[in-house]
Every structure is written in structure tokens, then in C-alpha cells.
Amino acid sequence: xxxxxxxxxxxxxxxxxxxxxxxxxxxxxxxxxxxxxxxxxxxxxxxxxxxxxxxxxxxxxxxxxxxxxxxxxxxxxxxxxxxxxxxxxxxxxxxxxxxxxxxxxxxxxxxxxxxxxxxxxxxxxxxxxxxxxxxxxxxxxxxxxxxxxxxxxxxxxxxxxxxxxxxxxxxxxxxxxxxxxxxxxxxxxxxxxxxxxxxxxxxxxxxxxxxxxxxxxxxxxxxxxxxxxxxxxxxxxxxxxxxxxxxxxxxxxxxxxxxxxxxxxxxxxxxxxxxxxxxxxxxxxxxxxxxxxxxxxxxxxxxx
Amino acid sequence: xxxxxxxxxxxxxxxxxxxxxxxxxxxxxxxxxxxxxxxxxxxxxxxxxxxxxxxxxxxxxxxxxxxxxxxxxxxxxxxxxxxxxxxxxxxxxxxxxxxxxxxxxxxxxxxxxxxxxxxxxxxxxxxxxxxxxxxxxxxxxxxxxxxxxxxxxxxxxxxxxxxxxxxxxxxxxxxxxxxxxxxxxxxxxxxxxxxxxxxxxxxxxxxxxxxxxxxxxxxxxxxxxxxxxxxxxxxxxxxxxxxxxxxxxxxxxxxxxxxxxxxxxxxxxxxxxxxxxxxxxxxxxxxxxxxxx
Amino acid sequence: xxxxxxxxxxxxxxxxxxxxxxxxxxxxxxxxxxxxxxxxxxxxxxxxxxxxxxxxxxxxxxxxxxxxxxxxxxxxxxxxxxxxxxxxxxxxxxxxxxxxxxxxxxxxxxxxxxxxxxxxxxxxxxxxxxxxxxxxxxxxxxxxxxxxxxxxxxxxxxxxxxxxxxxxxxxxxxxxxxxxxxxxxxxxxxxxxxxxxxxxxxxxxxxxxxxxxxxxxxxxxxxxxxxxxxxxxxxxxxxxxxxxxxxxxxxxxxxxxxxxxxxxxxxxxxxxxxxxxxxxxxxxxxxxxxxxxxxxxxxxxxxxxxxxxxxxxxxxxxxxxxxxxxxxxxxxxx
Numbered sequence: 001x002x003x004x005x006x007x008x009x010x011x012x013x014x015x016x017x018x019x020x021x022x023x024x025x026x027x028x029x030x031x032x033x034x035x036x037x038x039x040x041x042x043x044x045x046x047x048x049x050x051x052x053x054x055x056x057x058x059x060x061x062x063x064x065x066x067x068x069x070x071x072x073x074x075x076x077x078x079x080x081x082x083x084x085x086x087x088x089x090x091x092x093x094x095x096x097x098x099x100x101x102x103x104x105x106x107x108x109x110x111x112x113x114x115x116x117x118x119x120x121x122x123x124x125x126x127x128x129x130x131x132x133x134x135x136x137x138x139x140x141x142x143x144x145x146x147x148x149x150x151x152x153x154x155x156x157x158x159x160x161x162x163x164x165x166x167x168x169x170x171x172x173x174x175x176x177x178x179x180x181x182x183x184x185x186x187x188x189x190x191x192x193x194x195x196x197x198x199x200x201x202x203x204x205x206x207x208x209x210x211x212x213x214x215x216x217x218x219x220x221x222x223x224x225x226x227x228x229x230x231x232x233x234x235x236x237x238x239x240x241x242x243x244x245x246x247x248x249x250x251x252x253x254x255x256x257x258x259x260x261x262x263x264x265x266x267x268x269x270x271x272x273x274x275x276x277x278x279x280x281x282x283x284x285x286x287x288x289x290x291x292x293x294x295x296x297x298x299x300x301x302x303x304x
Numbered sequence: 305x306x307x308x309x310x311x312x313x314x315x316x317x318x319x320x321x322x323x324x325x326x327x328x329x330x331x332x333x334x335x336x337x338x339x340x341x342x343x344x345x346x347x348x349x350x351x352x353x354x355x356x357x358x359x360x361x362x363x364x365x366x367x368x369x370x371x372x373x374x375x376x377x378x379x380x381x382x383x384x385x386x387x388x389x390x391x392x393x394x395x396x397x398x399x400x401x402x403x404x405x406x407x408x409x410x411x412x413x414x415x416x417x418x419x420x421x422x423x424x425x426x427x428x429x430x431x432x433x434x435x436x437x438x439x440x441x442x443x444x445x446x447x448x449x450x451x452x453x454x455x456x457x458x459x460x461x462x463x464x465x466x467x468x469x470x471x472x473x474x475x476x477x478x479x480x481x482x483x484x485x486x487x488x489x490x491x492x493x494x495x496x497x498x499x500x501x502x503x504x505x506x507x508x509x510x511x512x513x514x515x516x517x518x519x520x521x522x523x524x525x526x527x528x529x530x531x532x533x534x535x536x537x538x539x540x541x542x543x544x545x546x547x548x549x550x551x552x553x554x555x556x557x558x559x560x561x562x563x564x565x566x567x568x569x570x571x572x573x574x575x576x577x578x579x580x581x582x583x584x585x586x587x588x589x590x591x592x593x594x595x596x597x
Numbered sequence: 598x599x600x601x602x603x604x605x606x607x608x609x610x611x612x613x614x615x616x617x618x619x620x621x622x623x624x625x626x627x628x629x630x631x632x633x634x635x636x637x638x639x640x641x642x643x644x645x646x647x648x649x650x651x652x653x654x655x656x657x658x659x660x661x662x663x664x665x666x667x668x669x670x671x672x673x674x675x676x677x678x679x680x681x682x683x684x685x686x687x688x689x690x691x692x693x694x695x696x697x698x699x700x701x702x703x704x705x706x707x708x709x710x711x712x713x714x715x716x717x718x719x720x721x722x723x724x725x726x727x728x729x730x731x732x733x734x735x736x737x738x739x740x741x742x743x744x745x746x747x748x749x750x751x752x753x754x755x756x757x758x759x760x761x762x763x764x765x766x767x768x769x770x771x772x773x774x775x776x777x778x779x780x781x782x783x784x785x786x787x788x789x790x791x792x793x794x795x796x797x798x799x800x801x802x803x804x805x806x807x808x809x810x811x812x813x814x815x816x817x818x819x820x821x822x823x824x825x826x827x828x829x830x831x832x833x834x835x836x837x838x839x840x841x842x843x844x845x846x847x848x849x850x851x852x853x854x855x856x857x858x859x860x861x862x863x864x865x866x867x868x869x870x871x872x873x874x875x876x877x878x879x880x881x882x883x884x885x886x887x888x889x890x891x892x893x894x895x896x897x898x899x900x901x902x903x904x905x906x907x908x909x910x911x912x913x914x915x916x917x918x919x920x921x922x923x924x925x926x927x928x929x930x931x
Contacts, residue, residue: 015436026452140576142528144535144548145569148555156559202707208662209702210722210773211695224712236438243443247535251555261444262536265451277448280441300712300757 001296008292012285019281020274024066027270028059053077053271075275080267086275090257094279096166097256100248101241103172104180108237111184113230116191117218120226123196131188138185143244147178147251164253175252179244183237187230195226224298231295235288242280324513327589334585337578344575348394357385360543370563378563380553386564389545390571396546397572400461401527407465408526409519412472417511419473420480431477434470442467443529450538460539464529468522475518479511513590520583524576531572547572607676608635609781609813610659615673615683617651617658620666624885628654630837632673633910636830638780641807641814643828643845645821645860649881651837652817656783659683660698661690678780696726699774703786705766709758715742715769716754722777741772745802764795768802775806781813788823800827821864825849833857836882836892839910843917853919855929856893891921899929 050056054065069076075086112135119131141149154174155163161170198204199222207221242258249259257276264272296302328334352358362382371378377386419430449463492501531548533539535555540546545553547568554565617629629651636642644652657663659675659682675682677698682690694700699722702708710718719741720734729737735754742750745768758766767787774782784803788796800823807814818824824831824845831848833841833856841854852858862875879896882888890905891897897904903922910920923929
């Protein structure tokens, strides 16, 4: 197990290296420097700025410098916020996004697994069709449609919660629900399929023959195998929730990393964009590692 | 050579597709999806010619009016007829969806077929790359691409297509791999059929089903990504507008003029709905299963 | 007093006129169509017949293991120790299943849960039925594994099923079935999926366990040789009905029903060398089509018009019952 984790950690190094290199050179390919857009900058100040950020050096030297700092975990200074580093910006905005994403994922798992198990217990019943129908709607109503609709209904018409902001805990409900619902729907479908597959196996008949109750059959005999498809979906789901947070944070005006990323992209704050992309890659890679470990833990045939 | 003819007859040819068609017709949701899709497509393609209004024409007497006899879907803030704009937006959304899907189809099929044919270590390495790419937050790269290279519509569907090919590559590779091992291919080889003939008569018809299914399912994924980018202001740029940009504009004004959000959102969701139902139906009808290897 | 005596005289399990039909899209499949039999305490009963003859469905019906729908128990009763299993509610049935009636299945590869340790599966009946505390249950589990001949039981109990061979898994299944000391063990073709040498070991194991514990066994098999060596009584089933029933010796030496005769003739080991092996002409019947008389009639070489009339299982000489009109009328002799 330890060898497996160590091997996977080693594998992430080239992946992150490629990501860093790709983003770095992609950003450098842009015609014009980051300060060209600002009209009122005198040439001498512009030169000073470029020296400050090391932009006067050859590109390859800049690349080596960047990698050198990256190894130490330093993502460099922001081009637009002169006094702040990318690290600081991430540190101040990411907790908000993490909270949003965590709540969305938790909600998705809770709703999705419950609905999926219920549907699988009574396949082809009215309950099953209802659950499947709702989950299909969840898949086809994208967050940027659902978000505004939720605001319209729950904030503007019913006035249950605020339409935007991130101050008290009630402000968390709508964004987390909007972000989580599509994934809840997909997880429900995966759970239903996984559980139906497991429930049709011979060993479930064995459990029944032993006199196990329905609850015992579900929780002790089926869930572990039935949730395997859900677990392997968690990696893509996390990546999706992460990018989904761009839209959610924009719609609900939440001061998280996602909205900050989109603004930085518009402002052509290249160090910021590069830094956030690398940060996201690290995040996703580690989350996938975590998912793999859970999978091995759940499926004894995969034991290392 | 009569034997060769017999082997050819045994291939999953016309009868497989006819069975699939019969099964598809029995699936009510899939039929609904197919019919809705045809209606929406016709509406968007033919509609603008029949419409009394043009795409940019402003009706100064009718600013931001709800649906009426004059303007069935209402007008926007500038007094433009929303129905005509929905038609044009649909052309862009469906167009981007189809073009980007074609890009992803090309990359995915070539990559998957190559890995499947070569096999061995090359195949393992190629599929490992796909695994790694799967794990990366690709939408972020598309955003980066759009920011760096400007918001150009051709780049948009190339970028989207370049992201969405992974599943297709896996499917095709899996099919080719399993077909290579199948007995009827070996039988065909031992009967002296040429490689070209095997590929044309056996491989392609067998790969076609899964590819058709996943193409149908890729279009909504691609349309979703386009609308997502457009919603963030990184996709289709004015004066062009897709359903995604219309939803974005509508969301900003939804408090006063809810129809500007509701109608494009309804069209967009209905299209995704139909494509997904049709894709699912096709998958069941052709009995295609997802597999990782 | 009279009542008490009557209970003592009652068999352990008495099945009467059991009918289990499957209501499928292609019609009603009469998988079990009026089966009656009984089994005494400590007795071994064999049920033989080709696949699809209703052997397994009979036993699954009694334990409520038939998926409903599409399955439905149309009629009959199965009295086990005074309780009609077919009318018992799910909670009552759960108390009997795994505690007083245990089952082992055909394929040990798929009958154990791959996601659970042997330990947890093995001791589960104790936890469910006897509320044994876990430590004691594990001790009993290790002992049960030793009893079925598994080496290093204390270590191996922590393994997962995929770490065991097929024969070992079937031993685990047997240990699991017997851990609550049931009165009746139903073995559904437990050796079919195993190698011949392993088969013999498993049969010996069941024989030994039965001798030690004095439980009754219903042994379902299409392998006549196994049944002959193990059982005291045998039911021969065809198309969801028992066509012949009696002591093992009679069933094998003096088969009466034409189907049983054909069956005996088609066993290679019982035939003189050099004689071409006998095969039964025709196909097994389509159970979704109702049959007026004997279901075997279309394939029977002794068929007459009278065979199209309804027929019941009737006792003949030497305690052997046969469901053949011509045998019952005495116009068909060996």
C-alpha cells in the first residue's frame, strides 16, 4: 500500500511538470506583454516593472526561474496586484471555494446515493421512474440555468435566502445546492446501476438464505460493491465541481478562487492564471490519488 | 470462394442495424428525443427565413416586452425579436456542438484505433496518457486557451474538441482490441481475406455502433461546455450570440424580464435532454457497454 | 395426548402440492407444478432431474428465495416443524432461514460475497440468529473452519473469498451453513462446479457432518451417481413434477416410470461396455405450454392415448411411487 502511494506520488511529478511548462509557454505566446494594455504607463516605469517581474530576461531564463520557485512552492507575484503574491491570493480565496465545493460534493453524495439505493430496491416502480426522471433533469439543467432560476424562485420571489453574498450560513445553501444537484443526479444513476448489478448476484441469495434482513443485505452486503462506480466517478466529479464553481461564484458573487480565476483571466494577470492552473492540477491529482486509495480499500481484489 | 462469402454474411451488418432500429423505436423517450431534436433543428435552420423580423432589427415601440402576438417570445432590452434571436443562437450552439464533436471524433477515433491496432507497450503508454489527461481539469485549459488566443469561434470548437476526445479514444481502442482477439477475425484471416477487406468489412461496421452512440452523447457535453464558456463571457462574442450568451444576458435581467432567461434556457435544456435520451436509447438499442479497457 | 403423539409422528418437512409459476412476458412458466414429498429427521433425500425440471425452484420456493415478481407460489403448503413456510411472513421465515434450514449453492465462486472477509460472512448467522457476542462468534467460526478441514483456520478466517480455491470456498459455504446446527441442510448441486476429486471430498465432508450432527439433508443434483451413494430416498423430477419417488435402491434397480428407466439407461457406468449409449429422443418440454396428461408423453416410447389424461403420483409395490398411468394400470412391466 505504501509502495503504491509512493509510486503514484512519483508519477504526479512529471504530470505537474508538464502542466507547469505548458501553461508557462502558452501564456508567453501571447502577443504583447502584460502591461501593454495600460495606456498611461511611461516607458521608464514599464521598464522598471518588467525588471521587477524579471520579464527583461530571456524567456528560457524566466522559465528556469519560475520552475525554481515552483519547486519551493512559490507561485510568484501577481501582475495586477503589485503587493500581493499568487500564494497569498490563493490562501485568502481558496477556503471559500473549498467550503462551497465540499458542501456541494457532500450534498451530491448524500442525495445521489439515497435516491439511487431507493430506486434500485424497487426497480421499474413509480418511485424508480420518478428518481430517474428527476436525475435526468438534474443532468440536463446546467448550473448556469439552475442558479439563476433558484435565485429567481427562492431569493427574489419567496425571499427565503439572499440572492448573493457569502456572509452567514444561509448564504451557503443555494450555491451549494445549485452546484451539487447535477452531480447528485449522476451519482444517483451510478448508484442505481451499481446496486442493481450487486443485488442480482448469487451472494445476495446466500445472504438471504442466511436469514439476513433487507437492511443488512443493503448495508453490509451490497453497498460496498454497489458504490464502486460512484467512487471511480468522484475524480471527474471533483474536477467538474471545481470548474463549476467558476460559474456559481460568478452568479452568487462569492469571493472564492473560481471567480478570482475568471477575473484574472479577463485581466490577463498571467502569473495569477498560471499559478491557479498549477494549483488546480495539484489539487485534482491529489484528489484522484485519494480516490484510488478509497477504491483499493473498498475492493479487496485490488489489494496491493 | 463461397466460404468467404459466408463469413461476410455472418458479420453484424444490416440485420444488426435493423434490430437496433426496431428496439430504438420502442423506446418512447428516445423517440421523443429524436422528434424534438428534428423539430428544434428545423426551427433554427428554416425559421429565420419565415420570420418577420431579422436578427438585429430593433423595434423601437417594443423594448423588453413579454411574449405577445407580435413577438411570440417577447423582445429584448434593445427591442429585438427574441424568437429570431433564439433561432440564430440555436444555429450557433448546434453548429459549435457538431463541429467540436467532429474534431473530438477525429482525434478520438484516430488515437483509439492506433492504440488498439498497435497493441502491446505502445498501447499501454498511449492509454496511460489518456488516464493522466482524464485526471486534469481540462476546462481550465480551455479557459486559458480562450484568454490567451482571443475569443475566436474556430478556436473555440477546436479547443473544446481537443478536450472531449478522451472517452471516444477509450471506446474505440476497447472495441478494436476486443475485435482483434475475436474468432471471426481470425477465421477471416485464415481464409485469406486481405487486411484492407478485414478493416472495411469487419472492423468498421463493428466500431460504428459505439462511435455513433458516443458521438450522440458528446454533442450535448460539447454544447454544455460552449454555453459554460459563453456564460463566463469567454465563448461566442457579440454580435454573434449562442444560447449560452443569451442565458447569460437573460440571467442579468431576470428580475425584471424573466422571459429573457426562461425561453433560451428552455430551448437549451430541451436540446440537451433530447440528445441525452436519444444517445441513451441508441446505447441500449445497439447494446453498447462502457468499459475502461 | 393424542395430539402430542401426532406431532412426534410428523415428518420434519412435509411439502404438499407445491406450485410455483413464473409470470413472464412470454407466458406463464410452470416451473414447479404440484410437487409433494416429505423428509424425516436425519434422513437424506435426493432430488434428481435435468436442468429446468424444477429441482432448485422447489427448494427456493420453500425458503421464500424466489424473486417475486415474476415468480409466484400458486398453491401448496410446506410444513416445517408445525410452521407452513409458504404462508409464513418474511420476518418469521428469516428466523428459520440460516438457523434451522441452511442452504449451500452450486457455484462457490459467486456464492460468497467478494467484498467481505470470510470471517464476517461465516459468523453472520450466529450474529443474526443467536446474538452471540463477536469474540465468541469468531472462536466458533475458527472451529467451524477446522471442522470442514481448512488448515490455519485462525489466519485464513481473515482472508477474502478470492484468496481461496473453489473447493475451499465450498468448504467455507458448508461451515457457514452448519454453524447454527440446522435441522435441515438443502444442498443445491454443491459439487457441479467442482473438479471430480474435490467433488468426492465435499461429498465425504457432508456425509461426515451429517453423521456427527444428525441433520436431514436434501441433495439436489443431476448427477445420479452422487445421489445413489449418498441418499436414502430419491425423487425423480421432470417438467416441474415428481414422476417417481422411493428408496434409492428401488429407484436405481427397478425404475418404473419410463422417464426414470430412460435416465438409468443413459448412465454410461451402468451399461455393459460396447453398447451404444442410450439417449432420450426429443427435447425437454416448453413449460409455458400447459400439458393435459403426462409431461413426458411426447418423448415416451411407451406412449398411448391414455397418457393424455391427468396422472398423479401413486404408491406401488415396495414403497415406490410412480406417476405413470400405464405403470399404475399394470400394463407396463419391466
